[in-house]
Amino acid sequence: MHLRYSRITGALALGLALGACQSGDKAATAESSAAQTPAAAAASADQAKGAAPADPKRTAEAAFAALRKRVPDFERLGYEHLVGDLDGDGIDDVVVAYGEGTADAQMATLKKWTAVMSRAGGPQLLAQADTPDDCVYLDRIEQGKLYLQVPDICTAARPKTREYLTYAWNGKTLAKVAGETADARLRQRLGALADAFARKDKQAILRAFKFPIPLGQVPVQGTPLGDEAERNQDRIDLAMAERHFDSLFPAQRLADYALLLGQVRALEPKPDQEGGETAYGQRPQGAETEWFELRIDWDPDEDRDEGNEELIQARIEVSGGIGKDVKAEANTLGEVLDREKASRRVYEEMRLFLIDGELRIQLPNGAG
Structure with a gap:
């Protein structure tokens, strides 16, 4: 499932962009939600008892709740997400890309992403490792792989893709397995x-x-x-x-x-x-x-x-x-x-x- 929103637009001052760069999240280890929301608990219960696949909307809401523990206001400058199985366990996971900027910013100067894996104990956020820190857009999840696009200018009104990235589960995390320039x-x-x-x-x-x-x-x-x-x-x-x-x-x-x-x-x-x-x-x-x-x-x-x-x-x-x-x-x-x-x-x-x-x-x- 692929839910796309309009690409973040606008141009901000260089100082604002630098401020956003310094405020980026640098978590080094995977995090899991200590206290589950009702949505997270319901999604986990569906998966644990081998019921029919959880509703994608419920799965996404559980992932959003987990992400808020790391980035409380991740929705503020826009976000998009994908729902799909990333680790081959037959259970949908979620990838969220969200805008970043300084506290007073009206538009994002960066766009980061994180994966939220569905686990029996609740949604688990992966560390942001081996990930472009400047700007990415979500493309799709297909056959267990995550496809991303890196634009030329994150704040451009009509950003053009300069690189296509592919990530896959390596048993521990999502790692980049392929990259291709727009010309290639x-x-x-x-x-x-x-x-x-x-x-x-x-x-x-x-x-x-x-x-x-x-x-x-x-x-x-x-x-x-x-x-x-x-x-x-x-x-x-x-x-x-x-x-x-x-x-x-x-x-x-x-x-x-x-x-x-x-x-x-x-x-x-x-x-x-x-x-x-x-x-x-x-x-x-x-x-x-x-x-x-x-x-x-x-x-x-x-x-x-x-x-x-x-x-x-x-x-x-x-x-x-x-x-x-x-x-x-x-x-x-x-x-x-x-x-x-x-x-x-x-x-x-x-x-x-x-x-x-x-x-x-x-x-x-x-x-x-």
Whole structure:
């Protein structure tokens, strides 16, 4: 179970941030609640007698009561929590992330987290060891592992993830078992999507979409999928996309994407004139030259669009083509137009967003 709240926003003075750093909790050993609240006692009783799984809300309330013994006002500057089994005993545990600041702060300058394990004697707080002290956001608990995200700036209005962390139970505590930068995550997911297109894996490809899809967002007008979407209030749901996958990805588009993604996955983007990153590749194909381009914008305009409710980490654009006397690198609009003019065929383009650490196909074929 994952209960998320709006990310803490605002910018405070440096002195305030330093004060918050000095006030951080540095407990070195696990703590357990000496006197249980009614919620904690009820949750423990359910677990001890092997009853049906405890209500997640009751489990969370018991964990909050235990945390208040260490941080009495942890809710003051905002908090979020996850409920799930972390140590493989079949009983849900709780992870809480909460804001910190000086006594007079109105917004958090730090965001710490702690795990509260469900035990027969009551909730037990783990020591805050092997944990980033500056700022973390909870992602999910999945198959016994805890996934966290570390933002670039904790007080930013729209913080962007710079690192993804994974923690797992080692028999005594939760220890970090993996860490991945945002760039490494993007490249790994790009390679996985390339593999999915190469093997024509319909389910893996469709997982890169967010359903339902507005009809105008994909180039399917006049196809069986487009016709069915028109009868469905101009919306495409997953079942429709599965039935008419060939409408969404006809053979040529599927082949183009497999080719493009397969080529750009190995490119190394470099900073470009527009503040993003770009990489080019080309290879001879008989008398012609095949070219490829990968462009990444880590601060996309779409993230600030009115009505957007998601944190868009990056926009990724993939393109390519083939022709005689064509050069892949194109740094200006004029060079881009010259490259297209020199190409016998420009392959179908793809645009993706990196959202919550996963790639999402946004505009196949530049539609929209």
